[in-house]
Structure formats: structure tokens, C-alpha cells
Amino acid sequence: MSQPVHTRLTKVLGCDYPIIQAGMGGPGRSELCAAVSSAGAFGCIGMVKEKPELIRSEIEAVRGRTDRPFGVNLVPSVTDPVLLEEELEVCFSERVKVIVFFWDVRPDLVARARAAGCKVLYQVGSVADAIAAERAAADAIICQGVEAGGHVRGKVTSMVLLPQVVDAVSVPVVGSGGFGSGASLVAALALGAEGIHCGTVFLATDECYAHDYHKQRVIDAASEDAIYNDVFAIGWPPQSPVRTIENSVTKQYENDLLGHGPDDFPLEVIARDGDDAVYRFSTHSPLRGMSGEMEPLALYAGQVCGQIKQVRPAGDVVRDMVNDARHALARLRSLE
Template sequence: MTTNAAPFATELTLALGCRDPIISAGMGGPARAELAAAVSKAGGFGLLGMVREPPELIEREIAAVRAVTDRPFGVNLIPSATESGLFAAELDACLAARVPALCFFWDVVPEAIRRAKDAGAIVLYQVGSVEDALAAAKAGADVIIAQGIEAGGHVRGRTGILTLLPEVVRHVRVPVVASGGFATGGGLIAALALGASGIHCGTLFLATHESFAHAYHKQRILDAKAGDTVYTDLFAINWPPHSPVRVLANCVTQEAAEHWFGNHPDTLPREVIAHDDGRPIYKFSTDSPLRSTVGDHEKMALFAGESAALVNTGTSAAEVIERLVGEALEASNRLRLAMQPAWGHRHHGSATSNC
């Protein structure tokens, strides 16, 4: 495959300035500079996951990306899950650094979109419903990421992506990106066929070499089979109430099998199970294990989407991008061949006798 070719140029690649219509999710924790830079350098669009991070760290991570590549990238922030003062400082840091793009998630906050747009940044907004897609587009978002219930991490979507995606595409006029369950080139072709301009992948990139996720988390993803994820609000500490997540089943989900829903962050016990950079991590918190985390990794939130069953080998981010594009080309060729009529079924005209 020619690495400089752009066989899948779309409205998304035009808007973001990347070669391939593949976005790596801004996963809080795992999506640090090493991963975001590797994805962008390889032709995709990397997002830094800077959720509830101090502005100083955000500044360092942005600088670290730019030290590796001059390709465009973005920063993912979550307004409604971040204390207002901290969010304002996070956004200030991003805008002062003139990041090319900001990605927001969860509740639609028009003021966040306005501030980013006024500073000249492209705005992506991840949503889980047609209503939120319309609200984000109306507020000025340039790209909508439609998240299906198959997705890992915090899940805004309540319906499957195959239903949600065409509905969102039908209602908004900006490029739409499909999120939730995508880990193959065939999935990229399916998303494009349903009207998307690209795909947004988290689980797939969480397992790469450049991800800042702990090796234990990566291996659990590589070992996962279909049906190994759990949709629950059990991991609730640090987030607003009633915020479901998708994780790999572990000892915590097994112990609480009768209580996967109805958990409130204020009533869950504060049992310290790990530490990260000196900070205590509680059982039932939304922290996932990172390279810097020490403690009982099995009891932490092992975020993963249903696509974990399709992620079987730990590779570099560049290899992931190359594989996705190669598989997508193969899938599109198979479709073209499948749609050609078989020789035995071609129309041969009338066989009526003249006698």
C-alpha cells in the first residue's frame, strides 16, 4: 500500500486536514501525547485525552505532540464532568496553545463551542442521540461524532450505531463520524456506506504500544471475546450520577452482578485499591489503570467497547492505521466483485425461434 495515498478522502479528512478518516478517541488517561502524535503522524487524527487534567499538564502534552509531528491533532475535554473553574482553565490552555481542534463530550455546552470557534479551533462534539447532535450542530460544531451503545468507556449512546448513525446523518449537515464497535477496515466501509465521513476508535488504540494504558488493561483487551463487556453505572466515583460505562467484566462486576445499575457516586464506599502518582484510587471510581498506576488493576474500570473481541494483537498505532486502510480497500474490492452479475446470469437477449 502506498502510504502517501488517500484512498478514502472524505468531508472529514478535508475538514481536519488528515489523510485517513480515522480518529483515535481522546481517552482520559491512555490518550497522551505519544498516542495522539503517532496516530496523526500515521495519517489519522489523534486526540489528546485531557479530561480533568491540570492546565500545566495539558500545555506539556500539546508541546510533546508538536515535538514529534506537524500534523493536525485535537484535545478532548468534557465540560459537564469537570468543575467549571478547572474546565475554563483547561480550555484557556488549549486556546492559548492554538490547538487545531477541540473535541467535547457528554452534555452539549454551547458556550464551550462558542469559545473554541471564536479562537479559530475546529469543534468536534461526541453525542449519543439525534437531539444532542442537532443541538451541537446548531451551536456551531463542525463535526458530530455519533456514539452507539457498543462503545467503551463512558457511553452517551442508548441505541446501536447501525441505527443511530443514519438517523444523525439524516438530520445534520456537517460531517458525521461513527463511534462504537469499529476495529476493522470492513467496519470503516460499513460506516461510510451508512453516511459517515469516518470512524472514531477507542478500544483499538487503547491496546497499542503508544497508549498510556497499563499493560494489564491492554492484555485484558487482547484476550477478550464477544460478550466479555458489561454495560453498567457501577464505576461512578468522579463522574455525575447516572453515567453508564462499558467495561470488561472483572471481579468487581461479578461481585455486583445484581446491581449493575442504580449506583450513585455519593453512596459508593471509598475503598482505596490503587495509587497513581501518589493519588489514591478508589474501587468503583472511573479511573482506569495507567502505566503509572500501582495496585489492584483487576478491580479498576477496564474500559473497553464491544470491539474488544476484534482486537487480538498489540501493535503500533501506525500499524493499526495501515491495517484499517488496507482492510477497507480489500472490503471495497470485495463489494465491487460481489455486485457484478455472475456470467451465468447475464442477459443474453431473446432465444425465441423464428419457425
């Protein structure tokens, strides 16, 4: 591993490089998280709406693979309150060091997580929510631009939002949405961020739990194919936008991509994940071991997919990003 790159963020997280692998519910499990953390960046398991037993076993699985720090991602406002309590209980009793929350800012949960000894990162999509998360005492703010993959809270691009959030808060800020290379890490640092948070670039890795079909679509996609829509609606509150690769569902709704909710669609089973039914128009993405139709599922990806050309080991992605960042910095210094 090359020299660490420290910022205030790496001090909060205890990792070597200011690169966070986004906790992707479904594809982001222990194998990916451990590979990223072992490589010196910061892995997260995406545990939105997962059962407490799975969360516990995934935490143990990460710990079985690496002794480097990692985080758990939860999305409180889309999770049944009883399940959310169980999820938090597992994180607290397992002494998880870092929790990454997303979507509506919940000051009560930040306070509880900090009281339980966790560091809290909050992913937000606006200056107002960044200020709310800082007031709630989050340890760092992840600022999500509209180019991001998965569920999208940001309404404007990272380039525009990130410097505004940096100006508005004093805790470390992390760029999210559109970051997938070393040069983009340097760009985020130039805009005042202290790290980047990446989902799509870690989807196309060997260790990611996504179905191979999803990984192939990510490497085949051009940036223009990553469509902002809310037709993958079953499972989240109404009008929760996502960015997914164009497929038969987004084509069917190409003139009506926004303004939908879960009750607008019939419950039609098109795939299975073990014993669980997976519905057309649901927020489920294709995962390892799923059977049925993969093409119509939510093929989450950010606009950065256009830069991703192959499926690689996650550790190589981290190493190349760090090396590329050093080259980009050297190039900039040569301009002085």
C-alpha cells in the same frame, strides 16, 4: 503511506484518512496521539479533568513528535467549572486546532472555541443531541452507539443510530462505537458517515498509556465480556454509564449493574497514581506506572474488543485499517 482517503471530515481535520483516535482520558496521551497522527489518521489527547500544566506539556509533547494535526478532548459537564476554564485557556493560548467535546451539548463552549479559532467536534449519543450540536455550530458530529467503550452516551447501536443522525444533520458525521477495522470504516461510509472514531482498538497499542494489565485484558476479552454498567461511579455525575471488561466489581454487582452514583460507594484506596489515591468504584482505569490492585479498576473497552488479538504499534493499526478498507471496497465492487 498509501493514497489518502478524503471525505469532508478529513478536510475539516487536515488528515489523510477519515479515522479519529478517540481522546481517552488517562490512556490517550501524547505518544499515542502522535503515533496515530503521524500515520495519517487523526490523534487526540484525552485531557478530561487534567491539570492545565499537564495539558500544556502533552500538547508540546505531541508537537515534538509530529507536525501533523491533532486534537484535544475535554468533557465539560463532568469538570469543575474553574478547572474547565483553565483547560480551555490552555487550548486557546496553545492555538489547538481541534477540540472534541463529549457528553451534554454546551452551545456556549462551541461558540467560544470557534471564536478562538478551533474546529469543534461534538460526540453525542442521540439524534436530539446531534441536532443541538449542529445548531451550536459544531464542525462535525461524532455519533456514539451503545457498543462503545469508556463512558457511553449512546442508547442504541451504531448501526441504528448512525443513519438517523446522518439524516438529521448536514455537517459531517463520524461513527463511534464498534469500529475497529477497515471493513467497519467502509460500513460507516455506507451508512452515510464520513469517518470513524475509535477508542478500544487504539487501547491495545504499544504507545497507549494504559497499564499492560488493561491491554492484556482487552486482547483476551470476548465481546460479551464488555459490560454496560454504572458501578465505576466515583468521579462522574450519578448514573453515567460505562462499558468495561468484566472483573470482580462487575461480578459483585452482576444483578445490580445500573442506577448508581458516587455517593453509593465508600472511599477505599486500592491503587496509587504517583501521589494520587485511586479508589475502588472510581472512574480511573489502570495506567502505566500505577501501583496497587489493577484488576478491580475500570477496564474500559467496547464490544469490538472481541476482534482485537494483539498489542501492536498504533501506526500499524492505522495502516492495516486503511488497507483492509480498500480490500473491503474491492470486494463490494466485484459484486456489481
